Amino acid sequence: MFSMKKEFVQSVTAMDEDFAQWFTDVVTKAELADYSSVRGSMIIRPYGYAIWDNVKEALDARIKATGHENVYMPLFIPESLLQKEKDHIEGFAPEVAWVTHGGDEKLAERLCVRPTSEVLFCEHFSNIIHSYRDLPKLYNQWSNVVRWEKTTRPFLRTLEFLWQEGHTAHATDEDAQVETIRMLDEYAQLCEEWLAIPVVKGQKTEKEKFSGAKSTYTIETLMHDGKALQSGTSHHFGDGFARAFDIKYLDKEGKQQYVHQTSWGFTTRIIGAMIMVHGDDRGLVMPPKIAPTQVMIVPIAQHKEGVLDYAYDLKERLSGSVRVGIDASDKKPGWKFNEYEMKGIPIRLEVGPKDIEQGQVVLVRRDTGEKIVVSADELEAKLTGLLEDIQNNLFNKALSHREEHTSVAKSFEDFKSVLVEKPGFIKAMWCGDVACEEFIKEDTSATSRCIPFEQEKLSDTCVCCEKPADKMVYWAKAY
Numbered sequence: 001m002f003s004m005k006k007e008f009v010q011s012v013t014a015m016d017e018d019f020a021q022w023f024t025d026v027v028t029k030a031e032l033a034d035y036s037s038v039r040g041s042m043i044i045r046p047y048g049y050a051i052w053d054n055v056k057e058a059l060d061a062r063i064k065a066t067g068h069e070n071v072y073m074p075l076f077i078p079e080s081l082l083q084k085e086k087d088h089i090e091g092f093a094p095e096v097a098w099v100t101h102g103g104d105e106k107l108a109e110r111l112c113v114r115p116t117s118e119v120l121f122c123e124h125f126s127n128i129i130h131s132y133r134d135l136p137k138l139y140n141q142w143s144n145v146v147r148w149e150k151t152t153r154p155f156l157r158t159l160e161f162l163w164q165e166g167h168t169a170h171a172t173d174e175d176a177q178v179e180t181i182r183m184l185d186e187y188a189q190l191c192e193e194w195l196a197i198p199v200v201k202g203q204k205t206e207k208e209k210f211s212g213a214k215s216t217y218t219i220e221t222l223m224h225d226g227k228a229l230q231s232g233t234s235h236h237f238g239d240g241f242a243r244a245f246d247i248k249y250l251d252k253e254g255k256q257q258y259v260h261q262t263s264w265g266f267t268t269r270i271i272g273a274m275i276m277v278h279g280d281d282r283g284l285v286m287p288p289k290i291a292p293t294q295v296m297i298v299p300i301a302q303h304k305e306g307v308l309d310y311a312y313d314l315k316e317r318l319s320g321s322v323r324v325g326i327d328a329s330d331k332k333p334g335w336k337f338n339e340y341e342m343k344g345i346p347i348r349l350e351v352g353p354k355d356i357e358q359g360q361v362v363l364v365r366r367d368t369g370e371k372i373v374v375s376a377d378e379l380e381a382k383l384t385g386l387l388e389d390i391q392n393n394l395f396n397k398a399l400s401h402r403e404e405h406t407s408v409a410k411s412f413e414d415f416k417s418v419l420v421e422k423p424g425f426i427k428a429m430w431c432g433d434v435a436c437e438e439f440i441k442e443d444t445s446a447t448s449r450c451i452p453f454e455q456e457k458l459s460d461t462c463v464c465c466e467k468p469a470d471k472m473v474y475w476a477k478a479y
């Protein structure tokens with residue numbers, strides 16, 4: 001056992017020693033992803049994809065329950081179409097990948113590989129929306145997108161990633177606003193209730209909003225190392241895209257009106273967030289609701305008569321109430337313990353000859369390491385309760401971490417010293433001038449994360465220029 005542990009410790013960098021290396025180690029050792037031969041692209045391995053599948057299933061149910069339909073748009077966008085909305089193309093041009101040839105033949109017009117699909121939806125909407133009866137259009141697509149990023153990191157920033165993008169068209173600006181916030185709330189609930197990650201909801205500043213949007217809303221989360229991660233965004237487009245793409249409808253009075261649009265996206269990035277919010281020096285820690293396997297059975301002394309049969313019977317019995325796996329391979333129990341701790345499986349169930357004799361099993365919690373001896377008769381009820389406990393414990397731990405790493409800065413001196421001494425969110429007043437935002441970014445590399453819905457009046461003056469200020473902003477260094 002001891003030699004096993006030693007070997008294990010050597011294989012993962014400690015979080016506090018080198019957080020970035022710890023992250024990469026967990027991604028590879030927990031078999032979530034592997035590097036591919038294309039720089040910045042990753043292979044999502046079965047365990048990583050099973051997590052995404054569960055996130056996707058939970059989110060897709062919410063998207064459908066709120067009245068949206070899934071569609072699929074093409075991968076390619078003609079250059080002329082991408083250029084129709086000026087701010088949009090300016091925002092995305094630097095990271096667009098272009099297709100110039102089909103086989104040996106040079107294309108008459110370059111095609112871009114979608115970095116996002118607004119323009120495709122807009123073109124389609126302009127063809128299918130004619131009357132107020134055609135509204136609202138509530139569409140969503142699950143797809144991949146490509147953004148030619150310079151620095152990349154598995155799950156957090158990759159050339160290609162998976163996501164869903166919702167695109168909707170409404171009769172009025174108010175309807176579009178309601179939709180924008182509705183979907184932001186869905187993201188927030190998914191994060192908090194399923195992924196056990198607390199969020200700060202708010203609006204992006206003009207500088208940080210989506211290219212072409214009238215306003216962008218975000219959920220911001222805080223990672224273990226004190227850096228923020230933008231974890232989902234929802235955009236209100238107003239009628240800007242509608243004017244550029246001529247998306248009009250006849251209202252009840254027979255007058256032509258432009259539609260009002262929204263879009264909103266949630267990506268595989270969230271797996272990176274889950275790793276960095278819940279993980280520890282032993283590896284991943286999975287919130288039970290999303291965990292592909294919630295309980296892993298590890299038979300002890302499985303060569304002894306009856307142990308494996310008993311363990312398989314248990315698995316069969318439990319499969320009705322939890323997502324349960326069994327490792328009956330000939331690897332040593334110590335290796336299995338480490339492996340499933342690395343994969344973050346919420347509960348390990350150990351059962352050996354002695355346990356069978358006494359009608360009990362041993363449960364080990366991944367989040368606390370606590371060992372619990374349970375009578376085999378009460379197993380289902382105990383497991384259901386424990387999984388709920390673990391889910392709540394992970395959320396509460398993440399929430400206290402965020403609270404401990406959220407500071408108030410009333411002066412620029414404060415601001416700078418907090419960033420060094422206690423990395424995390426900084427709440428500070430802001431005058432609204434983009435010059436202050438840019439100065440803060442240049443001087444400290446912290447960016448404005450959002451203007452939170454829950455405002456507090458910390459002082460009367462801007463943390464940067466000391467002019468009058470009435471907005472409280474969350475600032476942080478971010479991924």
Ligand SMILES: [Zn+2]
Binds near residue numbers: 433462463466467
């Ligand atoms: Zn200012």
